[in-house]
Amino acid sequence: MIKSYFKIALRGFRRHKLFTLINVVGLSIGISAALVIYLIVHFDFTFDKFHKDSDRIYRVTTNYSFAGEVGYNNGVTMALPGAVKTEATGVDIVAPFYIYGQQDVIIPDGPVANHKLKKQEGIVFADEQYFNLIHYDWLAGSAKTSLKRPNQVVLTSAQAKIYFPKLEYSEMIGKQVIYDDSLKTTVSGVVAPITENTDFLFHDFISYITGTSDHYIKDQFDMTQWGNTNSASQLFIKLSDKASSAQVEKQLNVMLKAHNPPKPEDKGNSSGFHLQALNEIHFDQQYGGMDGVRTANKTTLYGLLVIAAFLLVLGCINFINLTTAQASQRAKEIGIRKTMGSKRSQLIIQFLSETFLITLFAVIISIALAPVILKLFADFVPQGISANVFKQPGLIIFLIVLTIGVSILSGFYPALVLSGYKPVSVLKNQASNNNSKTRNAWLRKSLTVTQFVIAQFFIMATILVSKQIYYALHKDLGFKKDAIVNISTPYKSINTNKQQVFMNKLIAIPQIELISVGGAAPSSNNTNSTTVTYTDGKKEIKTDLQQKFADENYLKVYKIKLLAGRNLMQADTSGNIVINNTYAKVLGFRTPDKALGKLLDYNGKKREIVGVTVDFYQKSLHSPIKPLAILMPVHNKWNNRTFHIAFKPQTAGGNEWKTGISSMEKIWKEIYPDDDFEYAFYDESIAKFYNAEQHTSTLLTWATGLSILISCLGLLGLAIYTTGQRTKEIGVRKVLGATVTQIVTLLSTELMWLIGLAFVLVTPLAYYAMQKWMENFADRTTISWWIFALSGVGMLLLALVTLSFQTVKAAVANPVSSLRSE
Known part of the structure; x- marks a missing residue:
């Protein structure tokens, strides 16, 4: 039975090649966008989810209110970690570390004597508690002893192989590593690097106690100073099972007031600590992420999801429009199948099978396109994203769900319409009554308006973002910036x-x-x-x-x-x-x-x-x-x-x-x-x-282009269907003296009115969205009326050009050919 469904579907595809191609292209564009955006969004939302009890891990940050200015710092005063260890309750692990910044590294016993590596990053001072908080697999050394004494260093295996490429991990223990020409350390352990998505990208861990004993950097580690805050001084804690972050945060602020009481001259100014959940760090724009690590923007990610949804909806609208428009052409097939005993449920399954096959073709095309799209947007797609389906079980599940979801969304309503024809009416050439014709026509019009609302929204947004970027780059900033x-x-x-x-x-x-x-x-x-x-x-x-x-x-x-x-x-x-x-x-x-x-x-x-x-x-x-x-x-x-x-x-x-x-x-x-x-x-x-805005502009430009392409493909399909249905009418009008211009106007008017209605509906929505986006700028360009006018006129012209491919062809056709059978 299933084999029969697919055979009939393939036969129908061959019979209606153009409509099948339009459907496949429309869906593949939407699915390609959804696939790539899924890879990006899934990548960012999986950061640091793998840690044990990650919901109990927090970073301590510092807030300021100073002379009316509010400030945020992702670091803490150096004195805080020691006080938390001895005075705070409800805290299981206290893990301070100090980010050393970019340093030159000398390896005395490296591949070359005194081999020097410039500007190495990912170097921190940490103690054994860091490895109790963040899990690593140890290849040499021990988490309990490797950071106990001054001037010890633990390396990740990847970094260790850069420093000592010819040695086994066990042979690296005891080797010397010198930082910034003067800080001498001895390798005491080697760990495997974290393979999951993480912001903890450190690879050189110098014992924390080194900072308080080595004369070269000792002045940076003032454990008694409560008045200074340094973003390099980071503190992570793991709460006890029943402790709440609000309770612990309150304790820390009481601790701050006790050790650093406010002075009379500080009236109106304040500072305090805040506990930031581990799963918020990767997306934080206020405090910032780890040193030198990219942070993602949740608003941008949700915006990408909206773009993917819009493009998918456009592809599904095309499918519904073209399938319901062709319904009368399959009326006799449906009548005969019902007369031969087919049930409505069987017909629904048949039509859904056809939709499933088209969606499957689109998914296969999308899988092939995904690596190309990722390379195309390599400048702002995060490193580490892969489109390899076979290495990502979650991606396979996503594609299966997407294929089934799109098949049902696109095919269910057309299947209901097609399977609902009555065989007696069909075989009398009365495929549907006036009510169903009107209902289907209104559905097609509504879906067409929806398509062009989405397309014009993207056009308006793209123009405004480009206008703001141009304004920012060309505005007189009060100083010279060239040469x-x-x-x-x-x-x-x-x-x-x-x-x-x-x-x-x-x-x-x-x-x-x-x-x-x-x-x-x-x-x-x-x-x-x-x-x-x-x-x-x-x-x-x-x-x-x-x-x-x-x-x-x-x-x-x-x-x-x-x-x-x-x-x-x-x-x-x-x-x-x-x-x-x-x-x-x-x-x-x-x-x-x-x-x-x-x-x-x-x-x-x-x-x-x-x-x-x-x-x-x-x-x-x-x-x-x-x-x-x-x-x-x-x-x-x-x-x-x-x-x-x-x-x-x-x-x-x-x-x-x-x-x-x-x-x-x-x-x-x-x-x-x-x-x-x-x-x-x-x-x-x-x-x-304005890199973020330029990336947004690029994404919107692509989304606009794709939405216009899908909408125009759907418009072309409807024009082909409409002119096909009105072939004899066009012939009669030409015989009675109608000109080509009159016939083209007749065939285009209704669809152009729909595009005009879409413009009326989208303009207030786009204006509101633009205003909200522009609030991100203290100085901004104006939302000019011509942005909307240009979008509306541009969309009308594009639609007219698209329609003209078919309407002009129908208008210039010889009427004798269409009227010969009468």
Whole structure:
């Protein structure tokens, strides 16, 4: 019986090749999108789900409220872990670790003597409790003893093979590894790396006690300091079975007040600890994930699911529309089968079998396309995603469920319609009554409107996102961003004269116009702020003030305009500062010049305002402009290691900048031979602020294109069916004198009205969605009327072009051919 169903289905496919092709293409597009999006969403939602008792594991984070500004830090004060171990209840495991950051590593007994590996990441200081919290399989050494003593290090097997490629794991025990040229450690254990999806990507575990005993890094491990918070200092805890996170969080905050009681001058400011569940870390945008590890955005993932659902629905709508439209062509087949004794249930199974076969073909095509699509979007698809069906049992289950679900969604209603014909009416050429004709027509119209609502929504969203990105990249940010290169010198060279030598040699390069040395660029992700007080004689104004460290050339390099006063000078190192106009207004000055000469209480030191600049953005357009001070950097300090280099204008088609960079690299290698030469054009750094939006724009563009393709395929199918049904009518009209234009208009009008109705329905919905998305930007473009007009007109033109392929063909056909049988 089943074999018979499939044989009849294949025979029908051969008879209606074009409609079958349209259905397969429409469904395969939707299923391909669903498959790739499933891989992405499933990948991100499985992070760190495999840990034992993962629902009881939390990261302790720190919240601030300071001078009206709210801040979030994923680290804790170094003193907290010890206090939790001795004072907190309801905690089974306390696992602090300190992220060491990017370090050079020397292997004295490596493949080459004193083999050096530059800029290694994934290095942490941890104790044995870390391995009680996060499970690893031990290949050499022991979790109980490998991190007990100072200067011990545990390696993952992958990293151990990089350091000691020719040794067995047991032979690596006792070998030396040197970090940052001075921290000497001995290998005490080797573990297998975690193979599941995880944010715990560390591979070098130095014993935590090393941080408190080694003189080189001891100053970073102040276990008595409660007032400072460092994002490198991480604390994970595992709660007892019956303990609640709210109870433990309350204990930690009581502990903070006891050890670091608030001072009178801190009135209005506060800090506290928050317990963040392990399963939230991978998606956290507020505190951030692990150091250097990508975080996912749940809103984006849910948006991807919506796109997949829309594309699947479009494919299913096409199938329902075309199948019900062809119903009358299969009426006699149904009548004969019923007369021969077929039951309605058997016919329903027959039609569902046909739908299942088409869906199966579409799924097979989608499986073949998935690796290609993943490569196409490789720039923003997370690494580690694989489309290999045979290695992912969950993916096989998903495809089976998807195939059955799409088959039922697409095929059930058409099966009910087709199997419901009465054999007596069918064999009298009365395939259906007027009520069923009207009902089916209304269904097709409703589904067509739904298709074009979805397609036009994507068009409108794509145009708006592109408009906002263009606005962000071309807006006057208050500073120059073109023809400027940023270079940061190594930290270890700060207390040497190398920076001055580097500066002197750069000045001699003919392509360079001007150089400034200081801290971060005007707009960057680096944030430095402090609390500053101004007293006007009547009241005290306390403000959280952003800081930029810059020399006298900084404003000139970035062409930041002064509204009042003067620029910084070398003599200003002792106290004078320049502020932005926003801060001048916060202090109550109506005009910038009124702020000149005023004194600020700057961390207990008096500083005089000598200049006021225009406002410029300190971060992306997501964030508002904040009160800012520009002050001279301190010589040989961390805030005096970034070179801001302005190039002279480049001639048309010239390569002066390339030549200048080559000269800079040559000088760098002379002065810093052990460090890689890295530079960044500043306008490219600004563009990176909007990577997420650019990825969103790319995805929307593809979704728009695919939705238009599916909708137009469905429209073409309906046009083919409609013109086929009205062949004789067209012939009669042509004989009576109708022109080609009149016939094309007649055949297109109804469908064009449906597209117009879709535009009316989607416009308010799209406007609301756009407004919500734009709330993510402190400075944003306008939602212009032409976005909607362009979408509507564009969709009408596309639909008209699609319809014209069939309507013009029907209109120019010889009427004799269609009327010959009459």
